[in-house]
Amino acid sequence: MRIEKKKDGAALMVSLAGRLDTVTALELEAALSDLEGVQELVLELGALEHTSSAGLRALLLLHKKMAAQGKMKLKNVTPAVLDVLKMANFTKFLTIEA
Amino acid sequence: MSEVYSFVAQTLADCGVPAKYSPIMEMAADEIFSNITKYAYEDDEDKNAKDAVIVGLTVKDGAIELRFGDRGIPFDPLSFSPADTVSGTDEREPGGLGIYLTRSAMDDARYAREGGRNVLTLVKFIGDKVGDKIEDKYRR
Numbered sequence: 001m002r003i004e005k006k007k008d009g010a011a012l013m014v015s016l017a018g019r020l021d022t023v024t025a026l027e028l029e030a031a032l033s034d035l036e037g038v039q040e041l042v043l044e045l046g047a048l049e050h051t052s053s054a055g056l057r058a059l060l061l062l063h064k065k066m067a068a069q070g071k072m073k074l075k076n077v078t079p080a081v082l083d084v085l086k087m088a089n090f091t092k093f094l095t096i097e098a
Numbered sequence: 099m100s101e102v103y104s105f106v107a108q109t110l111a112d113c114g115v116p117a118k119y120s121p122i123m124e125m126a127a128d129e130i131f132s133n134i135t136k137y138a139y140e141d142d143e144d145k146n147a148k149d150a151v152i153v154g155l156t157v158k159d160g161a162i163e164l165r166f167g168d169r170g171i172p173f174d175p176l177s178f179s180p181a182d183t184v185s186g187t188d189e190r191e192p193g194g195l196g197i198y199l200t201r202s203a204m205d206d207a208r209y210a211r212e213g214g215r216n217v218l219t220l221v222k223f224i225g226d227k228v229g230d231k232i233e234d235k236y237r238r
Binding site for chain 2: 019021024038049050051052053054056057080084087088
């Protein structure tokens, strides 16, 4: 998986490409372990092919962290990833933008 | 893990399964394989044994069958209560989500304890296109 970060003041844009699985979810958690001062986290998922439950867990952790200090949104979610988010009912609390 | 992915992807391709089924089968492999490596063995020596986890894949009669076998603690993942997908984020208990997603993505799942091994079989129907191809081969 490829993780690219772009910081713009208090906003952090993170692009993910590839897939979120047991191994890469840990990479994502490590890459975003320090979110100090970030008030808006945007996950650009247009190139994320798939996610497993480990990826969902990472998204849930990020969501909780950001709920305490700002907001988080997912952009350009692919159909395969959206299916998984729906199945797990994550669409209920995540902010998803086209 | 990457070894399991390439085995699944390569075998599906070799069997002529359309590429669109590959990600979903690889994700199922990720869920089950990681559960086995995390929970099946208490002892590191058993865990690292060559036959600790055996993954098999068959394509026949318009279906993909992905099998996992381990010598670990007897455990039927299909008996696991469904993951909590209703509660708010604060009340949610971790775990069970992988099994839930895998079962939702598959058309059938079977568990058996056979000769001291846990054997889990996941089935995904892919229609009869691949089956037709095999039939063509036989006709020739």
